[in-house]
Amino acid sequence: MTQERRLTAEDWAEAALEALGEGGLSAIAVEPLAARLGVTKGSFYWHFANREALVAAALALWEQRSTEAKIASLNAEPDPVARIRLLFSQAIELAGRDSAEINLRAASDNPLVQPLLRRVIQRRLWYTIDLFEQIGFSREEAIRRGAMAFTAYGGQSEITARFPGIMPIDEGGGIGAYVDSVLEVLLSGRPG
Amino acid sequence: MTQERRLTAEDWAEAALEALGEGGLSAIAVEPLAARLGVTKGSFYWHFANREALVAAALALWEQRSTEAKIASLNAEPDPVARIRLLFSQAIELAGRDSAEINLRAASDNPLVQPLLRRVIQRRLWYTIDLFEQIGFSREEAIRRGAMAFTAYGGQSEITARFPGIMPIDEGGGIGAYVDSVLEVLLSGRPG
DNA sequence: ACCTGAACACCGTTCAAGT
């Protein structure tokens, strides 16, 4: 009834990614996952060399999907200023939804998670810097403002996601108003 | 020779705090610590109910000492603007030295670490906001700028500490110049 | 008052044997 078919490596990776979102990195555990998949833990080692390889597979799934999702949602907006605003808003809101990312950040000391986050951060940081350059700031100034914007909204979204209720920005007009006020500061002295 | 005397709960807590700084939260492990202290792991349970209680003791030690250290180093500076600058610089530099804090942030999904970090973040955030109010901004604006400053330097220090080499701010004048440029943006439109 | 030593549970890993 439950399932007759044999499992594949992808089945395990998908289950691991789910577990990551639900219970964090430590929830990617061979024995519990085997129970959930209805097999014995011994069978896991047919598909993967060890737990580390399973974690790596789950991380690869997440990286691919989260990157695609973020690019797709931003490509629709051509105006750089509006894009920055969208980036801010989405980073803050999405951070609360993508529990896999929340859990990944919380487990950033893991030797597999570390390089993954490094790649993701690097990509996002330079994307932000590029936007500030497109707006008209010099490369030097774009690096400063972009770095500031990136750290500010990254920190904002991380704190909001991991420590809900700690940021006082909801008192006024909510996230939208906060994003606008931050942007106002970040764009002060804009050339052109 | 090595040691004749019996151990106390504080000995275990100190050893745990050390292990936290060296190997992260998971390095607070009963068996390895027992070996390091020259006793069997069974003896640990005379002093603590379980591993969780040991972790809690180590965290309490860290919270007390790190809070004291930060207050002491800032109390010397009376000028609010200079204090903000000092806060920035120290946050970025100290983050690279206090490996216990780095490891705590990396393990922020732990149910004991979470409330600790919440307290610490809350304290630091409102301290920053207060400084912006002292400078002359309205409470509302101080909350926005303070939140922005806090997330910006918090994110900066976290990324610098955990992903060295990723932030491009070293190309120009180094951290000092970056802090100054961020402050310039954050203080734009300052009243009075 | 503090420690030993043996026992058990849980999870990662191996591997011979099954279908």
Place this chain on the structure above:
DNA sequence: ACCTGAACACCGTTCAAGT
């Protein structure tokens, strides 16, 4: 080609017994 089942290592936890 994929899975079982038993074994072992490692670490957390318990507890009776030692000093």
